[in-house]
Amino acid sequence: MCGIVGYTGGQQATPIILEGLKKLEYRGYDSAGIATLEAGESGIRRSEGKLVNLENLLHEQPLSGVIGIGHTRWATHGRPSEINAHPHKAGSIIVVHNGIIENYLQLKEQLTQAGHTFKSETDTEIIAHLVEEKLRTAPGFEQAVRQALAELRGAYAVCILNEKEPGTLIAAKLGSPMVVGLGRGEFFVASDIPAILTHTREMVFMEDGDMAVFRDGAAAFSTITGAALDKPPRHIDWSPMMAEKGGYKHFMLKEIHEQPRAVRDTIAGRLLEGEGDVYLGDLAFSERQLASVKRMVIVACGTSWHAALVGKFYLEGYCRIPVEVDIASEFRYRNPVIDDNTLIMVISQSGETADTLAALREAKSRGAMVMAICNVVDSSIAREAGSVIYTHAGPEIGVASTKAFVTQLTALYLFTIRLGRANCSLDAVSGQRMIMALKKVPALLEETLHLNAVTEKIAKKYMNARDFLYLGRGKNFPIALEGALKLKEISYIHAEGYPAGEMKHGPIALIDEDVPVVMLVPKNSSYEKTVSNMEEVIARSGRVIAICSGGDEEIRNRAEDTISIPSLDEDLDPLLLSVPLQLLAYHIAVLKGTDVDQPRNLAKSVTVE
16 A cells, blocks of 8 residues: 665665655555664654655755665555654664554553653554564564564564664565565665666565565575575566556556455454454444434445445345435435435545535535545545545556455445444344454455456457346346446446346347356355346357356356356355456457556546536
């Protein structure tokens, strides 16, 4: 969600770090900072906003030193501000950090009792104070870092300096990316390859639980617990554009593959498994306010509207309140019925969607409770809603939304648990069951990504079709809509999504041997009905591409082509079903030669009505 750059060697660190941070701007950020060490003294410069603000500050107040760390921050804990920007300092310890520390509140309380004073709202500052605390008893800087990291729960990539050991830089990783570049007598650390590619092509990719200590012109790799590691470098032969895309051909494909990480980040620090509940820190409603909600209206556009349709199933099924789903561009023009027991939820990836923002303002003007699900911290919608659930998808460059969509589904599922627990429609045991299912999703998404090759093969078979139909039932009907939208957006093939039961009310007239029909038929409560619909398609010579549960031989024997997803609680099938539909659209678009990342006539954020 943000960028790290570190350097130690014989050159001035600041220009190298600043250049690296610029190469990571595509990841998105809201503030930036750099720290260097010289003669045992640190210098730190931080600024809110774009890197040009930091450059101007460095021009007025230069930093010198041959060792340093830098960071671009995308806010998670604490709003964008200079005080929340990295690096953070406690005593002699200076830290930059990517990721989320799940137990930071517990650690903060312990450290406060031990006499530490905190300046920021971030979870990152905890790390600096924790290392400083460990230095009181540890035999040295390196051991203090190891002891501190052992107490952290969550995800992190960190670079740490110590004024008392000015020639040492320590880096470690758990759940967030980190790469080390090897130069001649110098070393580079970054959260992504583009930041350091102009300086070296010899890279060591750190694995979860790895730690690197750079000291006296040498690098030592080990586990966080202290076991030595042999980490041979890999030579990277990428162009600069390929480097930004992580070696993927398109941003869209990179973002599809980032979905396990995106869901993991969205649930990190929020699951209260023992209580069967979730913690949503930016939700400003009291328990009493949530319990008073008698009706909900979810307002969104495009892909976010499809997520809202799935959310309706979650909320009505578990929270037992009526939920309407409105298209934002229609909401304020139909004189909607709203009262003070109605909760209006708006969903937007960018937080700047004009129609959704207008709907939010209309709801507020009528006295409704309002909240947002949003991916961009401190965006207009997030600020005006007040209560927000941030999806931690990270910056999404491709116009066709992928990882933002699955994190919106994740956020809706989290809110369902929170609301259900607040209004007593969901007991602790049911909440625990839902949380246990959700925790499986990132690993199962990774497994689902292995379908890339089979999906590409199917894409080659159907790429010249002029029309597609997508059919699903229940929670999977909105996924049929989303699959059809993805194909339309990037391949320019006409596609429509329908509830499978509605096929006989019109769409069946379109089915013949030239129309591929994508059927969503995982084994769930509507499985038999959906299989019957599939048979109706086959009887009319339709060519069925079935997305089904693994091991379903009945579907495999009847459909022309099948893609098998892992089995999961049917509530969460929509997240797994989304992946092969995204991959199918992507591969067809690539084969047709369209501009996958920037399809014609479309913008990433629709900021005008």
